[in-house]
Amino acid sequence: MEHIIIIGNGIAGVTAARHIRKNSNKRITIISAETDYFFSRTALMYVYMGHMKFEHTQPYENWFWKENRIELMNAYVNKILPDENKIEFEDGSHLTYDKLILATGSIPNKFGWPGQDLKGVQGLVSKQDLLQLEQTAPNNKVCKRAVIIGGGLIGVELAEMLHTREIPVTFLVREKGFWRGVLPMPNATMISNHIKEHHIDLREEEELKEVLSDDNGHVRAVITKKGEEIPCNLVGLCAGVRPQIEFLKESGIEYNRGIMVNRNLQTNFSNIYAIGDCAEQREPVGERKAVEAVWYTGRMMGEVVAQNICGNPVKWNPGHWFNSAKFFEIEYQTYGWVWNNPKEGNDHFTWNGNDGRSMITIEYEIASRKFIGINTFNIRMRHEVFDKWLNEEQTIDHVVYNLRDACFNPEFFKEPYHDIKSQFSNLLTN
Amino acid sequence: MSTYQRNMALTGEPPKALNTGQKVGSAIGLFGLGILGLSIFNITFPNKALWLTISLSMIAGGIIWFARSQYKNTQPGIKNNGVWFKSISSRGLLGWLSAVGLCGFYIVLYFYPQYLGQGSDGAANTGLIGLFDPLSYLLKGQPASQWFVYGVLYTIAIISFGIKFLMKYRHNRYERLRTYSVMFFQTAFAFLIPEIMAGLNGDLPYYDLKNVWPLNYYLFDQWNVNGLLANGSVGLTLLLWGIVSIFVITPILTYKYGKRWYCSWVCGCGGLAETAGDAFRQLSDKSRKAWKVERWLVHTVLVFAVISTTGVIHSYLGDGSKYWLSATTFLIGVAVFLTLLLAFIWIFKREELKKDAKFGAVGFLVIILSFIAMHFFSQTDALFFFKSHEVRSTYGFLIGSIFSGVVGTGFYPIMGSRVWCRFGCPMAAILGLQQRLFSKFRITTNGGQCISCGNCSTYCEMGIDVRAYAQKGENIVRASCVGCGVCSAVCPRGVLKLENGPLEGRINPQDVLLGQDVDLMDLLKK
Ligand SMILES: Cc1cc2nc3c(=O)[nH]c(=O)nc-3n(C[C@H](O)[C@H](O)[C@H](O)COP(=O)(O)OP(=O)(O)OC[C@H]3O[C@@H](n4cnc5c(N)ncnc54)[C@H](O)[C@@H]3O)c2cc1C
Numbered sequence: 007m008e009h010i011i012i013i014g015n016g017i018a019g020v021t022a023a024r025h026i027r028k029n030s031n032k033r034i035t036i037i038s039a040e041t042d043y044f045f046s047r048t049a050l051m052y053v054y055m056g057h058m059k060f061e062h063t064q065p066y067e068n069w070f071w072k073e074n075r076i077e078l079m080n081a082y083v084n085k086i087l088p089d090e091n092k093i094e095f096e097d098g099s100h101l102t103y104d105k106l107i108l109a110t111g112s113i114p115n116k117f118g119w120p121g122q123d124l125k126g127v128q129g130l131v132s133k134q135d136l137l138q139l140e141q142t143a144p145n146n147k148v149c150k151r152a153v154i155i156g157g158g159l160i161g162v163e164l165a166e167m168l169h170t171r172e173i174p175v176t177f178l179v180r181e182k183g184f185w186r187g188v189l190p191m192p193n194a195t196m197i198s199n200h201i202k203e204h205h206i207d208l209r210e211e212e213e214l215k216e217v218l219s220d221d222n223g224h225v226r227a228v229i230t231k232k233g234e235e236i237p238c239n240l241v242g243l244c245a246g247v248r249p250q251i252e253f254l255k256e257s258g259i260e261y262n263r264g265i266m267v268n269r270n271l272q273t274n275f276s277n278i279y280a281i282g283d284c285a286e287q288r289e290p291v292g293e294r295k296a297v298e299a300v301w302y303t304g305r306m307m308g309e310v311v312a313q314n315i316c317g318n319p320v321k322w323n324p325g326h327w328f329n330s331a332k333f334f335e336i337e338y339q340t341y342g343w344v345w346n347n348p349k350e351g352n353d354h355f356t357w358n359g360n361d362g363r364s365m366i367t368i369e370y371e372i373a374s375r376k377f378i379g380i381n382t383f384n385i386r387m388r389h390e391v392f393d394k395w396l397n398e399e400q401t402i403d404h405v406v407y408n409l410r411d412a413c414f415n416p417e418f419f420k421e422p423y424h425d426i427k428s429q430f431s432n433l434l435t436n
Numbered sequence: 437m438s439t440y441q442r443n444m445a446l447t448g449e450p451p452k453a454l455n456t457g458q459k460v461g462s463a464i465g466l467f468g469l470g471i472l473g474l475s476i477f478n479i480t481f482p483n484k485a486l487w488l489t490i491s492l493s494m495i496a497g498g499i500i501w502f503a504r505s506q507y508k509n510t511q512p513g514i515k516n517n518g519v520w521f522k523s524i525s526s527r528g529l530l531g532w533l534s535a536v537g538l539c540g541f542y543i544v545l546y547f548y549p550q551y552l553g554q555g556s557d558g559a560a561n562t563g564l565i566g567l568f569d570p571l572s573y574l575l576k577g578q579p580a581s582q583w584f585v586y587g588v589l590y591t592i593a594i595i596s597f598g599i600k601f602l603m604k605y606r607h608n609r610y611e612r613l614r615t616y617s618v619m620f621f622q623t624a625f626a627f628l629i630p631e632i633m634a635g636l637n638g639d640l641p642y643y644d645l646k647n648v649w650p651l652n653y654y655l656f657d658q659w660n661v662n663g664l665l666a667n668g669s670v671g672l673t674l675l676l677w678g679i680v681s682i683f684v685i686t687p688i689l690t691y692k693y694g695k696r697w698y699c700s701w702v703c704g705c706g707g708l709a710e711t712a713g714d715a716f717r718q719l720s721d722k723s724r725k726a727w728k729v730e731r732w733l734v735h736t737v738l739v740f741a742v743i744s745t746t747g748v749i750h751s752y753l754g755d756g757s758k759y760w761l762s763a764t765t766f767l768i769g770v771a772v773f774l775t776l777l778l779a780f781i782w783i784f785k786r787e788e789l790k791k792d793a794k795f796g797a798v799g800f801l802v803i804i805l806s807f808i809a810m811h812f813f814s815q816t817d818a819l820f821f822f823k824s825h826e827v828r829s830t831y832g833f834l835i836g837s838i839f840s841g842v843v844g845t846g847f848y849p850i851m852g853s854r855v856w857c858r859f860g861c862p863m864a865a866i867l868g869l870q871q872r873l874f875s876k877f878r879i880t881t882n883g884g885q886c887i888s889c890g891n892c893s894t895y896c897e898m899g900i901d902v903r904a905y906a907q908k909g910e911n912i913v914r915a916s917c918v919g920c921g922v923c924s925a926v927c928p929r930g931v932l933k934l935e936n937g938p939l940e941g942r943i944n945p946q947d948v949l950l951g952q953d954v955d956l957m958d959l960l961k962k
């Protein structure tokens with residue numbers, strides 16, 4: 007029986023395993039050094055906030071693995087020996103595979119800041135990070151202030167987490183406006199304001215220069231680019247993530263930022279695949295980035311690699327981009343592409359609900375009026391409908407006038423669609 | 437990779453203490469409860485009406501004060517911070533203590549009302565029940581009973597915790613409307629109207645208009661039917677209303693809106709679970725095993741309810757001279773009705789039943805029919821070897837008192853707020869069957885947006901593993917879903933929407949989710 011080894015028990019690896027099991031009888035082993043069982047990384051914040059216990063983040067009950075004949079191993083893989091089809095563990099033991107899937111995920115970015123390895127300086131990616139955070143920042147007596155570096159999705163989650171324990175937070179963001187590298191200005195400004203409303207000390211256009219140590223090698227303060235010294239007990243490094251690939255160094259598997267894969271998700275060894283956060287596309291698809299560290303991409307790659315392994319070669323060719331997040335109380339969804347500044351020949355239409363929470367921004371092509379993408383804030387939209395509109399290459403006019411068909415808000419919610427339409431019509435007539 | 441080796445426990449001490457306002461609120465509420473407590477020990481209060489008013493206002497006021505202090509400095513949004521750190525809501529010491537206290541209260545209420553001061557044989561009430569006499573006289577001109585006391589406390593709980601829930605979910609209109617609805621139905625339909633009607637028609641049995649058989653298992657008991665009929669057209673109307681409720685209104689509304697129209701908008705048990713029980717919803721068991729137990733248990737109770745009611749009605753119908761329907765016709769009618777019902781389900785919905793459901797359905801029908809047959813041929817009052825009234829009183833004891841009261845509410849802090857609704861309620865079983873098979877209601881999942889975080893499953897009071905469906909892009913069509921809408925509210929990615937829609941495509945298992953390669957999706961759909 008063919009033996010499939012999967013390194014990494016995150017969404018990518020586990021989806022691959024599930025689909026391989028659905029389509030075949032192959033022997034499947036999943037290896038991870040992080041946890042015994044698959045858990046949802048995106049839910050780490052809810053454990054710290056007391057919404058859930060850690061076991062609630064596990065999407066499958068423990069019987070699931072045995073019942074589906076998926077073997078689990080908790081071990082760290084030190085090395086890969088592609089010529090012998092073997093992997094080597096920390097203790098020197100080996101395991102042989104017929105096909106290998108690398109789904110090793112990410113680690114937090116560090117940019118060589120002085121003091122970045124001090125105690126009390128950490129990212130928020132793994133379960134171990136969560137446990138460490140419980141030690142460093144259990145409450146506001148132990149942790150009198152936290153400084154978060156980097157205005158991305160994990161940074162705002164960390165801010166919300168600390169906020170629930172009433173720990174004062176200073177949040178350093180490089181751009182003017184939160185997540186401005188991705189969000190158009192009106193969106194970014196609204197989120198910035200919302201973060202500040204939660205008494206987060208948000209510092210825009212500010213960066214980390216150096217982390218200062220106390221006598222025990224623990225962080226004491228940070229110094230910012232503008233030269234301010236901010237005393238703190240925790241530094242949250244949230245300036246993005248990068249693929250976790252150090253253990254591949256001498257394996258001969260090609261990598262750049264991530265593990266290089268072709269459109270079939272194969273590495274330079276035909277029986278080794280890479281999926282999820284750790285993979286880098288040799289030929290990125292459409293407007294997508296070469297490395298996409300998002301949940302959905304990991305899942306979809308898992309689905310595709312399973313087909314390839316089960317003798318049904320398919321290319322990685324994902325559909326329209328979509329994503330979602332939550333900034334404190336503001337839910338965000340996006341379908342298609344909305345760039346932080348409209349692409350050449352495009353423009354943005356923005357509707358503002360003026361309640362500090364709800365907004366939509368649509369990107370469209372000026373000449374053809376083709377709809378390119380939408381950002382929505384606190385208005386839930388139906389994925390299926392936008393997927394259809396994008397396939398049909400609808401115009402912005404069609405989208406705005408039929409927005410109600412895409413409504414996914416709970417029943418009885420106040421509907422903003424009429425207001426959106428009238429603002430849009432006013433723009434057209436002016 | 438040294439961090440992997442480090443073995444640390446989650447030792448955080450997040451702020452979970454009460455703020456000053458919450459402490460004041462608790463003190464006020466406990467003081468109000470304390471007055472009731474003292475009255476149990478027969479401390480006589482000089483002016484009962486005054487002390488009762490003080491006590492009840494303090495209980496309600498304390499709860500509302502507590503809620504206000506908890507939410508006033510927060511922004512509208514999900515409020516589950518610290519739920520799993522607090523002793524009361526995470527099966528800690530406080531949780532267990534309150535469970536013991538609640539169970540104790542129910543046992544005394546159901547079985548030892550004399551300790552609460554219920555006067556028997558015409559003696560005046562004393563103690564706690566005596567304290568409620570003034571209110572009872574005001575409403576219906578009769579002394580209070582243990583059920584009156586319970587009714588008042590129950591209504592106060594739904595109203596004050598309802599107000600708390602309204603503050604907690606002030607950003608969500610579905611939750612708000614639903615809560616106004618349960619508060620209204622409890623206050624008007626379960627409490628004021630029946631009590632006042634009883635006052636106007638001295639001997640009219642208590643009739644909660646929204647309580648449908650089989651939840652209201654004594655509806656067809658002889659004393660109740662006679663009591664209703666003795667009250668002329670009012671009583672007859674009520675009896676007919678009871679029959680129309682279960683055979684006409686319920687099926688229509690459940691078809692259009694799912695069982696939620698009843699379970700989380702109207703029902704009193706549901707009302708208490710959604711308000712006072714809200715703090716405990718996360719404690720329901722989500723395991724596959726619990727689901728299995730649930731399916732067998734709740735349907736067994738339903739069968740028990742059907743047999744018990746059939747037996748009871750049969751036992752007093754006689755030859756038809758008294759009630760226009762004879763016992764024989766009645767039995768044949770029930771047997772034919774049940775057989776037709778099952779045949780109908782079998783013919784139209786067989787594919788949608790799980791294997792054990794088919795097995796169970798046939799098994800249950802055989803049991804019921806054999807009971808009826810035995811009954812029929814023996815022509816005595818014996819059901820099997822029990823007497824009908826024994827079956828009925830066992831039902832009343834086991835299901836009506838122990839299950840719905842002691843376990844159902846007493847176990848809130850241990851097994852979550854819907855133990856009764858999920859494992860025991862025969863009404864929920866009927867509505868659930870219909871919801872699964874003949875209803876427009878479903879919870880739609882939003883394409884590929886789920887991140888498997890688990891908030892929905894954690895906060896589903898019915899113990900449905902919502903995430904298991906959502907992460908597969910499959911709609912949730914489950915018999916037990918009461919449509920409380922909380923899964924949709926807590927989802928941080930806007931994945932879930934409760935809605936009524938066409939029957940076609942309602943159940944939609946998917947292999948690959950939206951957002952994937954279009955060709956691959958087509959390939960797998962083949
Ligand atoms: C706090 C947080 C919030 C997020 N929220 C969102 C969100 O809302 N939406 C979204 O789309 N994305 C979100 N993401 C990103 C998303 O979680 C990731 O893209 C996704 O989890 C990646 O899955 P994966 O399977 O590729 O890798 P991972 O889930 O990272 O799994 C990789 C596993 O492999 C193990 N491993 C690595 N190397 C070895 C080795 N040599 N030996 C043994 N085991 C090894 C790792 O320990 C890890 O357990 C979030 C991420 C974080 C950290």
Ligand code: SF4
Binds near residue numbers: 886889902907928929
């Ligand atoms: S449906 Fe929503 S709450 Fe449930 S697991 Fe998915 S993202 Fe989380």
Ligand code: SF4
Binds near residue numbers: 896902916918
């Ligand atoms: S599935 Fe959702 S709506 Fe249904 S009972 Fe559970 S939480 Fe409520």
